Amino acid sequence: MNKETLVFAPLLDGFHESEPLRYRLITVLRALPIEVQRDFIDDPRFRIIKLRRRTAADAPLLALPTADGRGSRCVVLKPRLADCSESFGLYVIAHELAHAFLHNGPWGEFTDREEAADALAESWGFPRPEHLMR
Ligand SMILES: [Zn+2]
Numbered sequence: 001m002n003k004e005t006l007v008f009a010p011l012l013d014g015f016h017e018s019e020p021l022r023y024r025l026i027t028v029l030r031a032l033p034i035e036v037q038r039d040f041i042d043d044p045r046f047r048i049i050k051l052r053r054r055t056a057a058d059a060p061l062l063a064l065p066t067a068d069g070r071g072s073r074c075v076v077l078k079p080r081l082a083d084c085s086e087s088f089g090l091y092v093i094a095h096e097l098a099h100a101f102l103h104n105g106p107w108g109e110f111t112d113r114e115e116a117a118d119a120l121a122e123s124w125g126f127p128r129p130e131h132l133m134r
Contacts, residue, residue: 011040014050021050021082021089028093031125036101045073046100052079075100087129094126 005012008029015022025048029037040046075096081089098120099113107116118128 007037007041011046011048014048018050018079018082020086021077021079024081024086024089025077025093028090028097028124028126031094032097033124036097036124039101040097043073046075047073048075048077050079051076073100073103091121091126091129094121094124095128097121098124 005026008026011029012022012025015025029040032040077093077096081092084092095117098107098117102113102116102120104113105116106113107120110116110119122128
């Protein structure tokens, strides 16, 4: 594990036997601006969780963030993000991380939170794939 990957180690906890999902997650984390990386790493409430295949019943119970910004701040990634094309997988991961960075809110001129997450993900180098264009 190189030094850079070590920085992200706390965020990669649940992904030890999850290639290529782990690799895809690292690829996106590395591409993030340093202030975004810091925001995630320095926030003890921030976690990235892998949803288990089939077993919806034992999926982690997520506490929703409260209006004052407290509460958990979780990104949940589905296993199929390891099976789909790399560009689609990276886009979805970046989009979900963008939601987390924006606390599920707007971004500048983008008042729609889905458009905000897409725009921010694109600014990080992970544009919405063409076939998903609305
Ligand atoms: Zn979204």
